[in-house]
Amino acid sequence: MEFLLLLSFLLVLVALFNIFLKKQKPRPATGKHPSDEQVQPLPPGRTGLPLIGENLDYFSKLDNGVLWTFVAERMKKYSTKVFRTSLMGQPTAILCGPEGNRFLFSNEDKLVQFWLPSCFDKIFPKVDNTALGVASPNSEQAKLIRKHLHAVLKLENLIHYIGMIDTVMKQQLHTEWNREKIKVVPAVTKFTLTLACRFLLGIEDPKKVEELAIPITDVEKGIMSIPINLPGTTFYRSIKASKVMRDEIQLIVRQAKIDLHEKRESERESLLAHMLLTTDENGQFFNELYITNHVYGMLAAGYGSITSSLTFIMKYLSELPDVYDEVLKGKASNLNSVLGRCK
Template identity: 35%
Template sequence: MLHYSSIDMDLFSLSPLAALLFCTSLTLIFLFSFFPLSKHKSPNANLPPGKVGYPMIGETLQYLLFFQKGQQDKFISERRTKYSSDVFLTSLFGHEMFFFCGPAANKFLFSNENKLVASWWPKAIDKLFYSDPSVSSTSIVVKSKLSRELIAVFLKPNTVQSFTATMDRVAREHIEKYWEPEAGGEVVVYEAAKKYTFDLACKLLAGIENPEHWTEFHDKFASVLAGMTSVPIDLPGTTFRKAIKDARFVSEKLVSIVKERKAMLEKEENPTIPDLVSGYLLTPDENGKFRTVEDTAEKIMGIMIGGFETTSMALTYTIKNLAELPHIYQEVYKEVMEIAKAKGPGELLSWSDIQKMRNTWNVVCEVMRLAPPAQIAFKEALTDFTFDGYRIPKESKVCWSFHSTHKDPAYFPNPEKFDPNRFEGNGPAPYTFVPFGGGQRMCPGKEYARIEILVFIYNLVKKFHWKKLIPNDKIIFKSPERGLPICLKPHET
């Protein structure tokens, strides 16, 4: 019998929409303590058109209602039609924001990272991740260029390619342990996918080999992630309060792990950098100083959470679409079996095998076009600048979303149709397909995620076909309401 994981609700057991409305109304009381509304010095100085909505809450409720239904693109398209196709004014999460849209806007923001704009997150996120409350998230990100460069070096193509065999081994073990149809072949995909991506992050990024840590951390990391997308009310019984508590737990455990690693490295005459923990400890910062144990643990925590959620979401939606579209599944199965037939008994996948999975990657790209693993990103203006003839004042909050181009029929005809052939040849026009961001903020783990997803899909498709157990499972806050339960059936031999 299939057991679904319970859905975590704040304060009361309500329907998702009722809980959303209740929490939103409660947020009005606390909103200013977390998100003080921005004020422009010259409100009529040629700012982009738009509206800020209701006092305090702005248009947050409208956005969350679209988000709850998985229809963020409609929130954007309505305002682009009414105000401006490239940039419009709104108010989200207690801040007046300029919402940038379209490929020209994407190119502008990507090209001007740390020049005109820098990544920014609400203070509630700081409460989960950053130990020093006096340091803003913007200044942290601006100063993290070396940190991103270190990640990029560790995850450079030739290094990541060497992970292929390890990923294959972990995927095989994971499928055998959690997906084999011994108990009827019933699996809740989202939960199982999160465990796979988290186990790999522990092993390859953090160098955590002890299985005890994997089990201990998984649920805590999931709790922190839930807190990042919850109403930021720090009261007993709320998801946000639990996330704060679990973030402290994870941080303390990571500090302990980093201390052990530092002690080991200090004993080595010529220490190497097999993972990011070692890299942070052995690489001085921009001032020539080595990072503290606490700072290293903090950064590893953020990196692991980022890779944990986005990749598991892409995997979940890929498996969902392969269940719904048998002809797409058959094309992937054909490609997988061509590779499998050329492998010896027990032989692990290689980088050259990954390169042969072109059609499968097109499928994954189409999945990420329709359901981007990340939904929205925020930035802050470092100085006054103009875009599309409009003035953007210094310290203004800027917002952009993958949805502004991914479902635009001007760039993707018949945008709701699932069509992996869009990525054949030269693929989409520049700056229209941006699931990994771009410019300096291009996700340094892009290649890591690509191999991680393809390796798992290869192993799953090679052994099974499957069907959804809930044909019309609703999408609630970008994930399937019941976690996408499926029934697996092994291929006939």
């Protein structure tokens, strides 16, 4: 319970700020200190060993399932608001607590910009919607993704998604959960991937979902691994899995494009269908590679976080039967009435 309580209170977001990268200017020969406007002090903390940084401690705690201690120890030692470190070869500032949360979300594109370590470009390559396929900044890609998702996640579509989730859940309960002992992580993983494939790609074929299950697992492991691109490493396998996934998704995109052209595609409100039918600000349809990379990014990014959330919910409900009984008692009737309206 302490783990969830701390996670709910802390915002642990790795962000690279140009303001933190500026070195302090030396004092002038007169002995006078520069004005406060010229000095950009770094937050307290340490960057660890050269090149390695604090990766060893970070990934060790991550593998042992106690990543929160990495933050808690440094909050106690340096600051409860912000501290610096070095992760994945990059100088990093970690903002903590509700104040850090408020600062980040109220200063997007002002004092804060969306950023990912350069090593992520090997797993999630950037592609623009141009004939030359020129890469665009991550910040621009994030804006475009949100724009498309907003169109798909319209209020009138949400009821349809609830019905779809209910259908998939009943199928999974019958095929994957109908046994005496259940391994929650694999079962929830399959449920999450099935939903993601149906929502993002419009795929209902279980075989296609199975084909994507193996590479997406390697991609997820590589996201939170030491970025060493050598044969045998987790990061290397993740890059190869990324290529496999993007090739598979591109084939799906190509077939969906043909089906839409031949009027064989049903009007499903998937992200893929929406991107195939809409144009950019110049009135051009999105090319296959652009759509492939964006859908792949959404599939990989949403897969692990949703799986983890569902797994933790089930874990704590099983450990707190009183809470489980109250949830089941209070929500069952309301849920049935909602699902009744969705059919």
